Amino acid sequence: MPIMAVTAMKYPTQRHLPSIVNLNTFEVIARRLSITAAADELGLTQSAVSRQLSDLEGFVGVALCRRTTSGMELTVDGASYLRRVRTLLDELESATIAASMGSMPGKILRLSVPTTFGTLWAMPRLCAFATAHRQIQLDVATHTGPISMRDSGLDAAIVHCEGPEPGCVADLLHPLHSFPLAAPTLSRLVAPLTGAQMAALPLLHQSMAPNSWAAYLRQLGASVEVPMPGAHYGLLSLGLMAAEAGLGVALAPDYASASALQAGRLVKLNDKPFISPRSYFLVTTNERAKAPVIQSLRQWLTGQSEGAP
Structure with missing residues (x-):
């Protein structure tokens, strides 16, 4: 009214x-x-x-x-x-x-991380960084999907991308290698499965990468059409839970699936990885990259990422 x-x-x-x-x-x-x-x-x-x-x-x-x-x-x-x-x-x-x-210049670092990668890969390393640099206050937020560093108000962000946006620098933290994973009871076929054999199984898709399955199966020589059938999940962790429940095959990265594979809740259907054109980078602007606190974080995370799962 x-x-x-x-x-x-x-x-x-x-x-x-x-x-x-x-x-x-x-x-x-x-x-x-x-x-x-x-x-x-x-x-x-x-x-x-x-x-x-x-x-x-x-x-x-x-x-x-x-x-x-x-x-x-x-x-x-x-x-x-x-x-x-x-x-x-x-x-x-x-x-x-x-x-x-602002009266504490160089003492506060505002960072954003992707939800799942941030939880499973980044946070253990960020906690170690914070422990070793107690003079720095580390404020961590999360994001899903793309993020613009120049418009975000952040000091840095871990971004899933092909490279930095103009005016930014990026340090490679983790290439994205994904494998086909399923509950041991889903298929009686003996691994490694061919692309055609996997295409006949229920496939679980990630909403942020809906065509990954098609690209991977073509990489294995299978003839597939897009869009492919199958359930879609907004978070990688949800897709992995569905795979563990026997609902289908997830194409998931190594950093997210190591514990489930080790415990036997999931098995690899093929050892050939799907290598995404995108990787996880630590991104900051050209101006912020010169700050000592940002340089410390860059050196820490790139050093921690070498040889780490």
């Missing part, structure tokens, strides 16, 4: 931006669904909280909340607005913390 009342909240700049204080109050009200509880959390009076909500609603021109017999509830517009506001408030808080810690 549109709100036509004139609000006293002014434009702080030429941009159409509401008060951050009012946005934060709205987020607390939406989380607590109570003016009273929100006032207690914010250390304000109930009338002040109500006034800030009213000012925000007047600014955006729609009702964000409505009173009920048990408290407050979000309107459809309010729920939609909240989803975006929450993300922006979190990002603003993170940016403010990072800026506030």
